Amino acid sequence: MSRQSNRTTESKKMNSELFTLTYGALVTQLCKDYENDEEVNKQLDKMGYNIGVRLIEDFLARSSVGRCHDFRETADVIAKVAFKMYLGITPSVTNWSPAGDEFSLILESNPLVDFVELPDNHSNLVYSNLLCGVLRGALEMVQMAVDVRFAQDMLRGDNVTEIRMKFIKRIEENLPAGDE
Amino acid sequence: MADEALFQFLHNELIQYVYKSAEQGEMENGRCITKLENMGFRVGQGLIERFTKDTPRFKDELDVMKFICKDFWTSVFKKQIDNLRTNHQGIYVLQDNKFRLLTQLSAGKQYLEHAPKYLAFTCGLVRGGLSNLGVKSIVTAEVSVMPACEWSFVRMQGLV
Numbered sequence: 001m002s003r004q005s006n007r008t009t010e011s012k013k014m015n016s017e018l019f020t021l022t023y024g025a026l027v028t029q030l031c032k033d034y035e036n037d038e039e040v041n042k043q044l045d046k047m048g049y050n051i052g053v054r055l056i057e058d059f060l061a062r063s064s065v066g067r068c069h070d071f072r073e074t075a076d077v078i079a080k081v082a083f084k085m086y087l088g089i090t091p092s093v094t095n096w097s098p099a100g101d102e103f104s105l106i107l108e109s110n111p112l113v114d115f116v117e118l119p120d121n122h123s124n125l126v127y128s129n130l131l132c133g134v135l136r137g138a139l140e141m142v143q144m145a146v147d148v149r150f151a152q153d154m155l156r157g158d159n160v161t162e163i164r165m166k167f168i169k170r171i172e173e174n175l176p177a178g179d180e
Numbered sequence: 181m182a183d184e185a186l187f188q189f190l191h192n193e194l195i196q197y198v199y200k201s202a203e204q205g206e207m208e209n210g211r212c213i214t215k216l217e218n219m220g221f222r223v224g225q226g227l228i229e230r231f232t233k234d235t236p237r238f239k240d241e242l243d244v245m246k247f248i249c250k251d252f253w254t255s256v257f258k259k260q261i262d263n264l265r266t267n268h269q270g271i272y273v274l275q276d277n278k279f280r281l282l283t284q285l286s287a288g289k290q291y292l293e294h295a296p297k298y299l300a301f302t303c304g305l306v307r308g309g310l311s312n313l314g315v316k317s318i319v320t321a322e323v324s325v326m327p328a329c330e331w332s333f334v335r336m337q338g339l340v
Contacts, residue, residue, distance in 0.1 A: 018256055019187045021226045022301075025219040026194055033201060047197060051189045058185050086186050115226075 016088060020114050027127060037124035044126070048133020056138035059085065067142075071167050072096075074144070075103050078135070078165075087111050091163075104151065107161040118155050127155050135165065143171045184258060184280070191281065194219070195297050213300045220304025221311070228309035231255065241335065244313050245272050252309060257281075261331075270335035275328070282327035295323040306331070 026047075030040045059065075063081050068074040075093045084090050089111065095104040112128045126132075132148040139146050145168040152158035195216065202212045231252065238244045249261035253276070263275035281298050285291055299321040307319040316336040323329050 015184065015187070015255060017230055018223070018227055019190065021223040022187065022190055022194070022219075025223050026190070026197075028222075029198075029215070029219060043197075047193045050196070051193055055185075055189055058189075 016111055017114070020111055023112055023130065024116060027125075031122065031125070037122055037126075041124075041126045041129045044129035045133040045136075048130035048135075049137035050133075051130070052134035052137025052139075053141050055086075055134060056141045059138070071101060071103075071144075074139070075105075075165070079105055082138075095164075097166075101167040103165055105163040105165065107163070110154065110161050113155050116155060123156065126150050126153065128153070128161070131163065135163075140171065143173060145169050145171050188281065188284070191298075191301060194301065199297070213296060216297070216300035217304035217307070220301040220306075221308035222304075223301075224305035224308025224310075225312045226308075227256075227305070228252070228312045232313070238313065241270075241315060242266070244310070244315055245274075245333070248306065248309065249274060252306075256305070272333040272335075274331040274333070276331070277328045279327050279329040282323070282329060286326045288325060290326075292323065292326065295326060295329075296321075299323070299329065303331075306333070 027040070027044070030043055031037075034040050034043065059082055063085065065077055065081060068077060079091045079093050083105075089107060089109060091105040091107045093103055094106055096102070110128060112131070116127065118125060118127065128150070132150065135148045136146055147166040147168055149164055150162070151164040152160055152162035154161045198212050198215050202209075232247075235247075238247065245264065245266070249264050253259065253261050257276075257280040259276075259278070259280070261274045262277045265273045265275075279299075281302065282295060285295070285298065303319045303321055307317060310317050310319070310333065318334045318336065320332050320334075321329055322332070
């Protein structure tokens with residue numbers, strides 16, 4: 001009986017390790033293809049964006065979360081539902097700006113960086129930059145233009161990993177020309 | 181956890197990236213497949229190490245293959261291999277009638293020419309896994325009607 005339950009937790013863990021290892025292989029390949037870290041960061045962001053615009057549909061289908069009324073609600077949904085669903089972690093939402101348009105996600109652990117160490121010659125690499133692209137792409141599909149960047153990164157020596165998200169503007173839905 | 185969806189998205193992006201950078205550099209199709217397969221190989225090596233950390237030693241090659249068909253495939257693709265055939269002389273053919281990475285692509289013959297792109301990474305994954313279990317092999321995949329897929333492992337030398 002207990003052996004059975006061992007298998008299920010093992011298989012869940014292995015699945016997230018598959019993702020982690022594949023991501024590692026991707027970053028390694030990008031570092032080989034591009035000479036400088038800035039290019040790799042940009043590429044990761046772009047790929048993340050492509051994933052994000054599709055992921056949002058998957059997320060909405062699975063989570064049956066309704067439309068968010070404000071940015072605070074969005075932040076909560078991202079941290080408590082989305083991150084939990086896809087990465088199994090629940091970052092905390094803090095550091096709200098006075099205007100309420102900017103906040104931080106604090107990740108105590110980041111599954112993407114399991115088994116990862118940054119070598120010295122890649123100090124400018126934002127290893128998990130894919131996440132920024134994913135968040136940006138996903139939110140764009142729900143009519144929010146946001147700016148996402150890493151403020152702190154445990155891989156680069158900080159204590160925690162902090163993602164800073166800033167609301168830029170609402171994207172107006174474009175009605176087709178003929179509609180009135 | 182919706183890990184599977186995440187992995188599928190990442191896998192698709194990976195394929196897009198490799199083919200796009202090939203377009204710019206004028207590489208042929210074969211090189212892209214090799215690139216994807218090599219990435220899968222590295223991942224497979226790491227993955228199998230983590231997964232078999234606590235499992236007892238495998239009795240023989242057939243045991244290794246059964247492990248791949250049942251435990252490994254279930255963990256990675258959420259289902260077992262549907263059929264395993266072997267000639268007991270180093271050739272194994274595994275049949276998956278509903279290969280997870282192809283189900284979103286088509287349910288028949290449409291896009292058949294694109295199927296190899298989606299199989300390369302997994303070929304490498306399995307080859308890497310087998311390699312770290314001591315079995316050197318060549319792994320190829322064949323699709324005639326999606327999403328069913330046939331995987332052939334040809335053992336190059338015996339268990340170490």
